[in-house]
Every structure is written in structure tokens, then in C-alpha cells.
Amino acid sequence: MMQKLVVLFILLSGSSTKSEGLTGKGFTFPSESNTAYATLTPDVEGPYSALTLCLRSFPENGRIYTLFSLATPSKDNDFLLYHPEKGKYSVYVNNNVHNFLGMPDNQNEWNSVCWTWDGKTGLTQVWVNGKRSIRAKIYTGSIAAATPSIILGQEQDSYGGRFDANQCFVGDLSDVHMWNYVLDPCAIQDYMKAYTFIPGNVLNWEALNYNVNGEVLVEPTGCY
Template structure:
């Protein structure tokens, strides 16, 4: 594994003729070595959250694909997957909640998931459209002290990666809030409006640690 390259995304977005310039990550091949670690702005001790990202992959129908991983030493605290059957899911230290939605593909998709511990309400948004609500892990708390990984599924604190579960494609604009955002705000983020940035993970300011052959490019939203 090549040494980690630390990348700071500090105020990378600029408005030019109505467009927004932003960094994006390209994972070109299936490997067990390429990944990016995101450093949260605050401890991820969460009883509610909204997690959003823009993603595209051509692995549809071939195998399960990890989209986001947050793991402490002993638990998969929050993992987001594209399942083998095409459903999208997320796991909070246990069995998943699954959503039957249009499959991810080569066309860029804006994906958000929301969850609230008090009510147990969980939902998913694709390109601003909300799924049905499901009750999941009522009373649970996501624990702090872990690591956020893009591109791999860590079966230990930071390791035991499996290339058959790795992410291949493009992912960017990953933001996380410690509250459930209103539907209208999520729809505004999808549309490219300058909504409030994530207070747990902010793609414009977060530190990214690049490991292996992950390409960092610049594009316009």
C-alpha cells in the first residue's frame, strides 16, 4: 500500500457562471488497497443523522458494493451498501434496513439516508425523491471513536479489506449532519443550491487521506 496522501478540501467550491467547482474521487479498479479516509469535524456520537453523497458505478448486478463505512474497533457502526439484488441498505451495528429502489448505475445519483433514534424512522432519497419510511433501531446510538472509509469495507478497525466488496466508480459531495434534514433541504442539495454544509462531514472542508491509486479530479456541479 502506498503511503497515505493527505488532501484538504478547504473552500474548493467557487461560483463561475452559475456553476460550482468541486473535488471528486474516482476508484478505477477492484482492489483491497485503494481507499480514502475522511476525518470528521466532530465526534460521531449520533442519535440522528442525514448522510448525503453523489455516486455512480457500473457494478450493477454483479456483486454487493460498499458506499460508505464508519467502523469503531468492534462494530460496523454505519455502513451503506448496494446489495447484490440491487437494493440499497444501511446497517447500524446489526441487521440492515433495506430499500427497493431504482438501481445505481453509470449516471450520477444523489443519495441521502436519514435516521432518527427517538422515533426509529429511517428513509432514503434518490435524486430528491423520498422513499417510504421504515422503523429501524429505535433507541440506538451510533458510537464515537471510529474511522470513516470510502472505497472499502473494513472488517477490522482499519483493515481486512476484500476486493470483491470494494467500490468502483465515482463518489463525491459526501456530507453528514447530526440531525434529520427537512425534505425540502435535501431536495435543494440535490438541485445544487447552497444549503448549509454538513456539521459532521463537510466535503468542502474535511480532511481526506488518500491511500493507493485513487484519482482526485475537479468537476462542476
């Protein structure tokens, strides 16, 4: 009986579901793995015809890493923000990709990143540390018609799984917000400068529903 209780405790302690505000805190991914990640539950379900994603990252230098992964049963890269090399951000919408080059990329500092996509025009754009990319056409339409799997820390090669440690995030992620519309440039700059802004209505870091799996810690972030 005692052995069964120990096994049950181990299984339960590997994953903890919470709903809370994480203001002033972040997820710490301390080491490379294919088992550490956080799943987020959106407050507004799809389909989405426009999205804005904003987050802050303090990544380990010199790595390929994934900042945000949203998959559906039919599209593993329905909405993916990927960092394949210094200064380069790859965005995926409905499995279509566009690469933004020459973006700011602070080393050993926080980076504030926002990404917009408008399904009416197909235009997408990335902002990093207050600097914007061009607008580029990527996909016209809507995404996430089925229940999305939203994951921080890993890149989904299938719905909710098939993680590769070489693509995982190592470092700190914080202040994740998502809106089902395109934020205007002034609102994005307010986020970048940590001014007052309207929290995300799809994902709200101040009232987040999340589930932690593997070695993911919730730690204070300090000042940005």
C-alpha cells in the same frame, strides 16, 4: 543510504493526509482492489443520536459496492450504506440492517443519495435522485460512542480493515456531507438538485479532512 531514502519515499507516497475543500472534485476509484480507500475525519465526534448522510456516486455498472462505511471497535457496521444489487440499498445502524428495494438506479450517470436515521424514533429512510423510500424502523438509541473509522471505497469487516475487493467501490464519489441531525425533506431536495444547502457539520466536502490510501485520485467531477 540511497536505498533507505527510496523505501521511505515509497511509504510516504502511498498515503497523503490533507485538509481542503473539494468542491467540484471527487474521489476516483479506477479499479477493483482491497487496498484503495479514503479515510475521513469527522468535525463533530459522537455519540450520534441522529444522522443524515448525502453523497453523489457514479459507479461501475453491475457491481456490488459500498458507498459509506463507519465502524467502531465493537461494531463493524455501526453506520453502513451498501448497494448489493440494482435498485437495492442496504442500510446498517448498530449492526442492524434494513433493505430498501425498487429505488432509482441510474446507469452511466451520477446518482444523488441521502440517508437519514433518527435514534429517538428508530426510523430510517433513503432518498435517491429525488425519490424517497418508506420510513422503516431500524434501531433506537445512539451510535459511535467510540472513535469512528470512516471509510469511502471499502467495506470494513473490522475496525479500519479486513477489506474485500468484491465489495469495493469502483467509479467516482463526490459531495459527501454528514449532519448529526435529520435533514427535512426540502433540504434534502435542495441537495439532490444541487441548489444551495447548509454543508454537513460532521463531514463537510467543502472543508474535508481526509487521507488517501492506494490508487485513489482526486479529479474534477463536471456537472451533475
